[in-house]
Every structure is written in C-alpha cells, then in structure tokens.
Amino acid sequence: MKIWRLKFKVNSYLIFNEQFTMNKFIFFKIGNQNYASCIVEADSIEEAEEFSTKELNSTLKMIEFTVDEKFTCTLEQIEQDILSGEGLFQYQGVACLPSEITVVKPFRMEIISEIDNFNYLLSGANTIGQDAYKCYLKGLEICQWNSEAFLNFFKSIETISAQYLEQGKKEKKIEVKSKLEKLTEKLKACVNNDEINYDEVASLAKQIYDLGFIEVRKKINLTIQDLGVEVDNDKLDKIVKLRPKVAHGGTIQNVTDEDLEDCKFIAKEIIISYIKKYKKD
DSSP states (O other), X not given: OEEEEEEEEEEOSEEOOSOEEETTEEEEEETTEEEEEEEEEEXXXXXXXXXXXXXXXXXXXXXXXXXXXXXXXXXXXXXXXXXXXXXXXXXXXXXXXXXXXXOOEEOOGGGHHHHHHHHHHHHTBOHHHHHHHHHHHHHHHTTTSXXXXXXXXXXXXXXXXXXXXXXXXXXXHHHTHHHHHHHHHHHHHHHTSSSOOHHHHHHHHHHHHHHTOOOHHHHHHHHHHHHTOOOOHHHHHHHHHHHHHHHTTOOGGGSOHHHHHHHHHHHHHHHHHHHHHOBOO
C-alpha cells in the first residue's frame, strides 16, 4: 500500500473561519477559499482519488443536511509520499484548478458538534433510517428543480411512515367497524335478491374495499405521534395533497419554493427523530 496526501477545494457560500477535523478530513481556509485535506493508503493514485472523494462527499452531505447549505468539492492536489534514505518526500502529483466561488457567510463553528452528533446517530441508523436519509440527499442534489426535489423529500417521509402501516390497519379496523357491518348487510341483501343489481353490488364492494385503505396522512400522523415530532398541520396537509398532483403528471409550477422548504423541513425532522429512536439490529 502507498501513502497519498490529497487536498480538495470545498466550494460553498459558507467559509471555514477556523480549522476543524471531521471524519479524518482537516477543513481549513486560505484567503476566501475553503479546503479539505486527508491522508489515505491506496495501491494507486486512481484508488486514492476515488476513495477520498467518496468519503469527502459523504461528509459534506452530512454538513449540508445539518446547515442547509450546498457544498461541493473538487480535487486540487494529490501527492504520493515516498520513504527515501533521508526521510519522507513528495513524489507524484496532479492538479485540478476550478474557478473559485465567492464566500459570503461565515461557517458557524458551534454547528460542528451538531454535525458530529448526527454522524454518530447515522452510523447507528437502521436500514429504514439510512434509506430515508439517502432519499433526502437526492432531494438536496436536485434542489434547483422543485418538483423532483419535492418528491425525493416526500419519499423520505414515506419511507419511514410505511413502517406504521400495520398499526394504521389496526386503528382503521376499529374506526370503520360499524360502517363495515352496515355495508356488509346491504351487500348480503343485494346478492340474495332474486334480481341482482350488479352495479349496486360493484358499488358496495368498492366501498368495502376502500374502508381498508390506509391514507398517507394517517400513516404520517402515526409517525409524528410516535416520534414526538411537532409540525404545522396546515403545511403538512398541503404537501400531502400536493404530492399526488406532482407525482402523476404535475408540472414544476405545482411546487412553490415555500412548499419545497416545508416538505424539506418536515422530512428532516422526521429523519432525525427516527434515527434517534430506532437503531440498527
């Protein structure tokens, strides 16, 4: 295995005013440009670049999740350390120099403990929590397209709320018991009639079938109740009603910036609360 030193430019509207370390990366700034550096062991320069880029992007996504700001990275320098008779020296390097982005806001250093805490929670998250987080990250990646981003944020909510389906069925069974009995009696009378009205039979059968349908809103209600998440019910109602319109042929005008932010916020709160409460086996 060979030792490689890598340096990345980290582009964002936030600046790292103080140096800090996270997931074996050192984050710092030179002038108004953010950087991240690391040391990795790899057999080749390609392997070193691929591994470190993947790990850095994963770390930056966690930062994005926490601070709601976009971060991207590009490799600037990679060097191999060679042990000579006189010690360590750099042997091989490549450079990639993209245009710089103007940094306009300071990166709040006190947020680092929150990011570290989320990193710890995420490492212990079960498959459901991990999948919901990945859906959320996809939404972040395409946040310039409101409809597509909205669907990914909402999918992260659905991924978690789907775990409450069985509980929803039990509650729904109790709620509709009286109505089910009345419809069943009507259906029995209808089919026992000498002249069966097939349209009426079909209508009654559909009504009975629909009684078993567990609404998306109900599953989300059970989710936020179990997780103790506080949300604005009007905003939740709006995004739940908006979702099928967007998913089934809606246009980008269906989702306003406010709708997108509401869905994003609710999804984030549910994800954090879920991975806090439910760990992997």
